[in-house]
Amino acid sequence: MTRLFPNSSQCGEYTGCLGYLVQAWEVGRWVAIVLAWPLLHLLRVRPSWPVAILAALFLTAIWQVAEALLLVSLAEAFALIIFSGVIAYPAAAWLTMPRIPPKLLILAVASFLALYACAFLLTD
Numbered sequence: 001m002t003r004l005f006p007n008s009s010q011c012g013e014y015t016g017c018l019g020y021l022v023q024a025w026e027v028g029r030w031v032a033i034v035l036a037w038p039l040l041h042l043l044r045v046r047p048s049w050p051v052a053i054l055a056a057l058f059l060t061a062i063w064q065v066a067e068a069l070l071l072v073s074l075a076e077a078f079a080l081i082i083f084s085g086v087i088a089y090p091a092a093a094w095l096t097m098p099r100i101p102p103k104l105l106i107l108a109v110a111s112f113l114a115l116y117a118c119a120f121l122l123t124d
Contacts, residue, residue: 054095061119
């Protein structure tokens with residue numbers, strides 16, 4: 001790849017063009033969040049808006065934890081990024097069910113916000 005793009009700042013001698021993958025991740029994860037609502041709607045998840053919004057909150061917290069984990073273990077951070085949707089969307093769908101107590105929803109949202117804040121402080 002470095003032979004194809006010799007003057008690119010995204011390609012290195014030892015890492016190949018890993019920079020392009022990083023750029024795709026930075027844009028692609030937000031595109032995935034935007035496309036989640038139509039997909040949830042097609043899958044007949046009702047209500048799909050609250051699930052998509054709550055899952056976006058959960059995903060940002062999980063991704064922040066994964067970025068903090070990059071410094072410790074690349075494999076675990078990568079696995080957390082790969083399986084973040086498997087964690088966030090079922091949790092969001094469960095928490096937006098009509099019979100879930102509002103206190104549980106508030107506790108879950110506060111926990112993910114605290115998780116995000118802790119991971120954010122660790123990455124700085």
